[in-house]
Amino acid sequence: MPSAPGSRSIGLRSTVYRLLALVCLSAGTLGLLLPLLPTTPFVLLALWAASRGAPELAETLRDHPRHGPLLRGWEQHRAIPRRARILAVAMLAFSALTLWIGGIRGEVLIALLVLFAGIGTWVWTRPDPSERA
Known part of the structure; x- marks a missing residue:
């Protein structure tokens, strides 16, 4: 059965957001070890991207015991x-x-x-x- 018009682009968009979230999360993790690489902006960007393409990853980030409160505070109140x-x-x-x-x-x-x-x-x-x- 052929897919609905635009369904492929939705899948592609979701994949791009997921990939961006994982790349940013990886960069943020590296930032914990490398002083010149910031952690927080990458984790915030990962949350933003995950919210659009990987809701389960976004929830995992929000529920993280250490970083979750920071991320929720940013999302709710900037x-x-x-x-x-x-x-x-x-x-x-x-x-x-x-x-x-x-x-x-x-x-x-x-x-x-x-x-x-x-x-x-x-x-x-x-x-x-x-x-x-």
Whole structure:
């Protein structure tokens, strides 16, 4: 029996979202080990993609004992706990210091410092979930 028009694209779209979720989750996991690779943005992106293509994976992420509360707080209130904000900004600073000590070219270092400062400012200005409840 032939498939309904568009059903193949729905299956393809779901597969692409699933693949994106798994790639982002893998990158986030690597970020736990590599100081220059962020974890949180990849896990948030994995949740976003999984919500669209792999609902069971999205639920698994939301129910995770350590990361679930952070992800639910982000989804519900666009909020980041104070401890996570401090850690994120500290890791950005550590990454910048590592790049500087590593002797990265001056213009590249400046561009990355501007990027890190922007990201750090954005993260730091997010509300705490307890303030939004």
